Amino acid sequence: MSYAFNWGLPPAAASFAPEIDSGIALIHWAMLIIFVLWGAFFTYLLIRYRHRADVGVSLDDTTHSLKSLVPDVIVMIFEIGLIIFYAIPVWAHIKMKFPGGNEDPVELNVIAQQFAWNVQYPGPDGKFGRRKPELINFYNPIGLDLTDPAAQDDVVLANEIHLPAGAKALIHLSTLDVIHSFGVPEFRLKQDAVPGMEIPVWVKPTQAGTYELACAQLCGFAHSLMTGVVVVQSPDQYQAWLKSRAPAKPQQAAAPGANF
Amino acid sequence: MSDDQHGHAPRSFWRRYVFATDHKVIGLQYFFTSWVFLLIGFTMVLLMRWELAYPGTPIPFVGRLISPLLAPGGIMTGELYNSLGAMHGTLMIFLGIVPLGFAAFGNYILPLQIGADDMAFPRINMASYWLYFVGGVLMLSSFILPGGAAQSGWTSYAPLAEFNPGQTTWLVSMVLIITSSLLGAINFLTTGINMRAPGLSLFRLPVFVWAQLVTSVLLLLAFPPLEAAAVLQLMDRVLHTSFFIPAGLVVLGTKVAASGGGSPLLWEHLFWFLGHPEVYVLLLPAMGIVCEIIAANTRKPLHGYKIIVYSMLAIGVLSFVVWAHHMFVSGMSPMLGNFFLVTTMIISVPSVAILTSMIYSLQGGSIRFSVPMLFALAFMPLFGIGGLTGLPLGLTVTDIYLHDTYYIIGHFHYVVVTGSIIALMGGVYHWFPKWFGRKMNDFWGKVHFWGSVAAMNGVFFPMFIIGLHGESRRLYDPTAQIHNLPAHYWHIVSTVSAGLLMLFQLPFIINVIHGIFWGEKTQENPWKATTLEWACPSPPPHGNFEKPPRVYHDPYGYSVPGYREDWLPQNVEWEGA
Numbered sequence: 030m031s032y033a034f035n036w037g038l039p040p041a042a043a044s045f046a047p048e049i050d051s052g053i054a055l056i057h058w059a060m061l062i063i064f065v066l067w068g069a070f071f072t073y074l075l076i077r078y079r080h081r082a083d084v085g086v087s088l089d090d091t092t093h094s095l096k097s098l099v100p101d102v103i104v105m106i107f108e109i110g111l112i113i114f115y116a117i118p119v120w121a122h123i124k125m126k127f128p129g130g131n132e133d134p135v136e137l138n139v140i141a142q143q144f145a146w147n148v149q150y151p152g153p154d155g156k157f158g159r160r161k162p163e164l165i166n167f168y169n170p171i172g173l174d175l176t177d178p179a180a181q182d183d184v185v186l187a188n189e190i191h192l193p194a195g196a197k198a199l200i201h202l203s204t205l206d207v208i209h210s211f212g213v214p215e216f217r218l219k220q221d222a223v224p225g226m227e228i229p230v231w232v233k234p235t236q237a238g239t240y241e242l243a244c245a246q247l248c249g250f251a252h253s254l255m256t257g258v259v260v261v262q263s264p265d266q267y268q269a270w271l272k273s274r275a276p277a278k279p280q281q282a283a284a285p286g287a288n289f
Numbered sequence: 290m291s292d293d294q295h296g297h298a299p300r301s302f303w304r305r306y307v308f309a310t311d312h313k314v315i316g317l318q319y320f321f322t323s324w325v326f327l328l329i330g331f332t333m334v335l336l337m338r339w340e341l342a343y344p345g346t347p348i349p350f351v352g353r354l355i356s357p358l359l360a361p362g363g364i365m366t367g368e369l370y371n372s373l374g375a376m377h378g379t380l381m382i383f384l385g386i387v388p389l390g391f392a393a394f395g396n397y398i399l400p401l402q403i404g405a406d407d408m409a410f411p412r413i414n415m416a417s418y419w420l421y422f423v424g425g426v427l428m429l430s431s432f433i434l435p436g437g438a439a440q441s442g443w444t445s446y447a448p449l450a451e452f453n454p455g456q457t458t459w460l461v462s463m464v465l466i467i468t469s470s471l472l473g474a475i476n477f478l479t480t481g482i483n484m485r486a487p488g489l490s491l492f493r494l495p496v497f498v499w500a501q502l503v504t505s506v507l508l509l510l511a512f513p514p515l516e517a518a519a520v521l522q523l524m525d526r527v528l529h530t531s532f533f534i535p536a537g538l539v540v541l542g543t544k545v546a547a548s549g550g551g552s553p554l555l556w557e558h559l560f561w562f563l564g565h566p567e568v569y570v571l572l573l574p575a576m577g578i579v580c581e582i583i584a585a586n587t588r589k590p591l592h593g594y595k596i597i598v599y600s601m602l603a604i605g606v607l608s609f610v611v612w613a614h615h616m617f618v619s620g621m622s623p624m625l626g627n628f629f630l631v632t633t634m635i636i637s638v639p640s641v642a643i644l645t646s647m648i649y650s651l652q653g654g655s656i657r658f659s660v661p662m663l664f665a666l667a668f669m670p671l672f673g674i675g676g677l678t679g680l681p682l683g684l685t686v687t688d689i690y691l692h693d694t695y696y697i698i699g700h701f702h703y704v705v706v707t708g709s710i711i712a713l714m715g716g717v718y719h720w721f722p723k724w725f726g727r728k729m730n731d732f733w734g735k736v737h738f739w740g741s742v743a744a745m746n747g748v749f750f751p752m753f754i755i756g757l758h759g760e761s762r763r764l765y766d767p768t769a770q771i772h773n774l775p776a777h778y779w780h781i782v783s784t785v786s787a788g789l790l791m792l793f794q795l796p797f798i799i800n801v802i803h804g805i806f807w808g809e810k811t812q813e814n815p816w817k818a819t820t821l822e823w824a825c826p827s828p829p830p831h832g833n834f835e836k837p838p839r840v841y842h843d844p845y846g847y848s849v850p851g852y853r854e855d856w857l858p859q860n861v862e863w864e865g866a
């Protein structure tokens with residue numbers, strides 16, 4: 030698949046990406062075939078029935094004909110197939126079944142703001158420190174409450190996410206101000222972050238590499254600059270990175286404020 | 290009914306041409322005003338297209354004319370880009386296509402096609418035009434009012450729209466424009482149902498009239514929720530309520546002083562509850578026009594008249610239960626996504642039926658490639674592309690990737706530009722002789738047609754490619770994101786084509802102006818068409834018909850066997866039918 034024509038899609042780097050890609054490819058082939066057949070018929074009609082002085086009009090049984098419904102039936106069957114065998118199961122897989130229990134996903138908070146992505150890892154204790162909006166300032170962009178013991182070992186980053194390849198990650202997505210959208214084209218993943226809500230998102234990266242995280246929902250004048258990187262590493266490298274970060278005090282680990 | 294029913298046209302200039310109550314004058318007022326808004330909206334997007342293709346470089350010619358606050362050194366800022374984007378969408382939809390397709394064509398043609406002497410409520414008609422005019426002027430003047438023009442997209446999503454400058458003016462204008470459309474809708478419905486000529490039963494109505502009636506119902510039921518929502522958002526901004534603001538927000542380091550409890554998703558639901566029916570408000574009048582042109586230029590009745598009518602009615606109903614397909618990844622329950630996935634697939638059924646009926650209407654005909662017919666024919670495959678590309682956006686799974694990319698921009702521009710606008714242009718060529726008793730020039734009409742169709746595809750097809758590469762919409766500098774670079778040269782293709790598209794509107798504009806004053810004079814019924822609007826003089830006098838017409842036949846009596854001509858007007862009594 031990787032060297033075949035892929036409709037301009039970027040390389041795929043998440044476990045569910047091939048499922049999305051095959052849907053996009055299938056639908057586009059179908060669209061192409063429908064359009065070509067339809068266009069051929071259309072062109073034929075234009076030529077065959079162009080106005081000629083010696084040829085009259087041939088009337089069909091127009092008002093009661095059900096002929097117009099034939100293409101509809103074909104399209105309907107195709108769509109019903111897509112809904113039952115593709116859309117509903119794959120949708121449930123991506124957006125409704127979240128890793129948990131014995132899958133032991135990597136968990137992190139992503140907290141969007143104008144115009145940056147704040148990232149919080151729970152650290153070795155596995156517990157996210159408490160956040161309070163009134164504590165937010167330039168040096169503490171997510172308002173981490175350092176009086177909370179669970180907050181002591183948290184890792185806070187800006188515009189940078191690290192994930193291990195081959196493992197599921199569970200991201201708790203929220204925002205401080207307006208709607209943003211968490212989009213990583215190579216993961217084929219997109220989810221709005223909505224004020225007042227915390228929305229779960231999961232992904233299982235399959236390829237080590239660095240990918241671009243870009244906000245996909247208009248969020249203000251610098252929307253197009255609201256980018257970050259997602260660094261997917263081998264599990265060992267990821268653990269090493271986490272260890273190198275974990276002991277540091279959150280205030281020092283946090284890159285200050287927005288990216289300008 | 291009309292306040293001067295048996296009298297003459299009002300004598301004073303003001304009452305006759307400015308505060309007019311005659312549906313034909315109001316139709317033309319809408320016609321010219323909406324084209325001006327369309328051209329302004331188009332000019333705005335040309336500036337944006339420059340920025341998209343060559344981000345961070347000065348806009349040629351006009352860059353230096355823009356205030357240095359918005360474009361220092363002629364280089365567009367993010368604020369200006371967002372303002373132009375929001376204004377482009379708003380102008381094109383609410384001040385351009387709706388007033389053109391619904392109000393302009395509807396006002397002029399609908400009463401004539403049903404054999405009425407005017408609209409049911411001529412004064413409400415006048416009020417509706419003037420509300421629209423004031424709303425439009427206010428919307429445009431927001432560029433020079435304090436706060437500037439809105440910057441939050443035509444969707445005005447909360448809470449961005451609650452904090453961004455300029456939105457108050459936007460909301461007030463929207464309330465005026467919506468009120469105008471509501472008045473229009475009531476007027477059209479009353480007129481279409483109550484003022485039909487004797488003999489003109491519902492199933493003898495031309496498809497165009499059906500399209501206008503369904504459109505009126507859509508406006509009437511879909512706009513009030515948005516109007517209410519706009520007023521709530523306005524209150525959030527000026528009275529510090531918080532209908533759409535949750536508690537605990539921190540904007541740029543400052544805690545928002547709002548009591549909270551509001552919901553941004555509520556705004557999205559209310560907005561799209563209008564937003565989707567709105568798509569069909571843009572589309573149905575265009576489909577109606579295409580059907581009229583096809584019938585007259587194939588010299589045979591439309592194929593599947595009833596299927597078309599029932600499909601339009603079905604679209605009318607279904608368009609109210611698909612709105613959240615715009616919100617698959619918005620954070621609403623994914624369970625709900627499945628419901629809207631299914632309804633969205635169902636609504637494609639009547640649309641396909643209409644398109645299929647159009648193409649079968651060509652079969653067996655004697656096709657005249659007149660200028661309006663060229664536009665009607667181009668509508669079919671190009672709207673087809675718009676419809677087909679809706680499929681991967683309507684499917685929850687593929688929409689995860691394509692949502693908010695250039696793919697959707699390509700999709701709906703194929704629907705509204707190569708669909709609606711193409712059809713509306715065809716309608717201008719078709720009914721121009723009715724309005725002015727003169728014809729537009731054929732040669733320049735063809736230049737306009739071929740140039741526009743080529744340029745439109747050059748503008749919008751690249752957007753599918755850019756979108757499939759994963760590039761988001763609404764980016765004032767796409768090159769700031771490295772994953773956008775591989776497909777970037779397509780932006781240049783699109784921008785150059787947009788410039789050409791503007792150029793190819795010159796023959797059209799000149800043709801219209803030339804045609805009004807110096808065009809070749811035509812007879813009353815140059816297309817030898819059967820519907821009632823051609824049964825009165827062109828242009829029709831005040832009061833329209835010399836004596837009220839009576840209807841004897843179905844709308845498309847072309848090539849009726851045994852009749853001496855190949856068209857049998859609806860109002861001509863003939864035993865053989």
Ligand code: HEM
Binds near residue numbers: 331443698705
């Ligand atoms: C005639 C030539 C037109 C061109 C070249 C054009 C081009 C564009 C482009 C490039 C965008 C994307 C801007 C962005 O994402 O940053 C856009 C957005 C949009 N266009 Fe057009 N357009 C045209 C006509 C129309 C028409 C006729 C309509 C209306 C019915 C329309 C409705 C919209 C809307 C609603 C948006 C979205 C605005 C938003 O993001 O809030 N456009 N257009």
Ligand SMILES: [Cu+2]
Binds near residue numbers: 209210244246247253
């Ligand atoms: Cu953004």
Ligand SMILES: [Cu+2]
Binds near residue numbers: 564565568611614
């Ligand atoms: Cu929709």
